[in-house]
Amino acid sequence: MKIAILSNGPGNYSTKRLVEEAEKRGHEVRVIKYKNCYLALDDKHPDVLYEGEKLKNFDAILPRISNNMTRYGCAVVRQFEMQGVWTSAASVAITRARDKLRAAQILAKYDVDTPKTLVSRNTSDIDDLLGQIGLPVIIKLATGTHGNGVILADTRKAAKSALQAFYLYNEDGTNILLQEFIKESAGTDIRAFVVGNKVVAAMQRASLDDDFRSNLHQGGQGTLVKLTAEEKRTALKAARAMGLHVCGVDLMRSARGPLVLEVNASPGFGIEKVTGIDVASKIIEYIELNAPRHNGKDRVGA
Numbered sequence: 258m259k260i261a262i263l264s265n266g267p268g269n270y271s272t273k274r275l276v277e278e279a280e281k282r283g284h285e286v287r288v289i290k291y292k293n294c295y296l297a298l299d300d301k302h303p304d305v306l307y308e309g310e311k312l313k314n315f316d317a318i319l320p321r322i323s324n325n326m327t328r329y330g331c332a333v334v335r336q337f338e339m340q341g342v343w344t345s346a347a348s349v350a351i352t353r354a355r356d357k358l359r360a361a362q363i364l365a366k367y368d369v370d371t372p373k374t375l376v377s378r379n380t381s382d383i384d385d386l387l388g389q390i391g392l393p394v395i396i397k398l399a400t401g402t403h404g405n406g407v408i409l410a411d412t413r414k415a416a417k418s419a420l421q422a423f424y425l426y427n428e429d430g431t432n433i434l435l436q437e438f439i440k441e442s443a444g445t446d447i448r449a450f451v452v453g454n455k456v457v458a459a460m461q462r463a464s465l466d467d468d469f470r471s472n473l474h475q476g477g478q479g480t481l482v483k484l485t486a487e488e489k490r491t492a493l494k495a496a497r498a499m500g501l502h503v504c505g506v507d508l509m510r511s512a513r514g515p516l517v518l519e520v521n522a523s524p525g526f527g528i529e530k531v532t533g534i535d536v537a538s539k540i541i542e543y544i545e546l547n548a549p550r551h552n553g554k555d556r557v558g559a
């Protein structure tokens with residue numbers, strides 16, 4: 258098959274692993290830096306151009322869109338979708354996953370258990386909000402990532418002043434979430450790597466100091482973990498709700514069962530090193546089974 262990996266970092270571990278496994282399995286694979294693509298829109302052909310070349314005849318694209326270029330990356334993915342090219346992650350699903358408010362609404366709609374979450378744009382609501390959620394409280398920026406943009410406020414005063422500071426830069430108010438603090442598993446969470454309808458690998462991440470965030474980017478450390486059947490079911494339900502076939506679902510083990518924190522559309526491959534599981538080949542295998550072979554003709558539509 259002819260596969261394009263959309264990645265701005267050809268040297269990234271995940272990109273290199275995907276290339277390696279795709280080649281091992283006999284595919285023709287190219288890494289396309291989507292930041293350097295340009296898009297042509299006319300009534301006949303929604304083309305993607307790259308270094309002067311029109312990209313065509315791919316059987317599948319594998320988007321690895323970074324958080325700092327979601328909009329442009331998704332526009333490039335959408336352009337391929339308009340051509341009828343199969344993608345391992347739909348542009349709309351990536352966009353939804355990147356907005357924590359939108360994602361929380363979708364997870365709630367599909368009955369996926371999450372920490373209790375409230376959104377308001379008025380600090381005058383703070384007493385009411387804290388009355389519902391309690392203290393300490395988690396405050397999250399909707400587009401934060403790697404643990405940056407998540408705050409733990411212990412007191413009403415701290416919560417109120419943090420919110421007031423954020424609202425200064427957030428007139429429309431959709432960017433800030435208040436969330437119940439899951440203290441039973443503070444400093445740890447679980448990453449379930451989903452491919453298709455399976456959890457193919459799982460690790461627990463734990464902060465090594467007193468940080469309540471377990472992100473590897475905050476110094477957290479991953480270890481192999483065995484998920485319960487309920488945890489696997491929850492992860493798969495969250496992936497389905499978000500419409501992502503390849504994703505990393507983050508869960509917390511709470512007193513009332515597994516709760517979904519977020520669903521990552523371009524999960525890192527550090528989990529391979531922690532678990533010894535070859536996640537890259539599972540993704541390539543999934544593409545082989547699901548992407549229809551290209552018939553040589555331009556596919557315009559959708």
Ligand SMILES: Nc1ncnc2c1ncn2[C@@H]1O[C@H](COP(=O)(O)OP(=O)(O)O)[C@@H](O)[C@H]1O
Nearest residue numbers: 372395401402403404405437438439446470471
């Ligand atoms: N409601 C919560 N209760 C306890 N810890 C939390 C909560 N939300 C997030 N955390 C901790 O903070 C980390 C980062 O939060 P997350 O929502 O995943 O944002 P990011 O996108 O920045 O990773 C989580 O991995 C977890 O360790």
Ligand SMILES: [Mg+2]
Nearest residue numbers: 403404507519
């Ligand atoms: Mg996270």
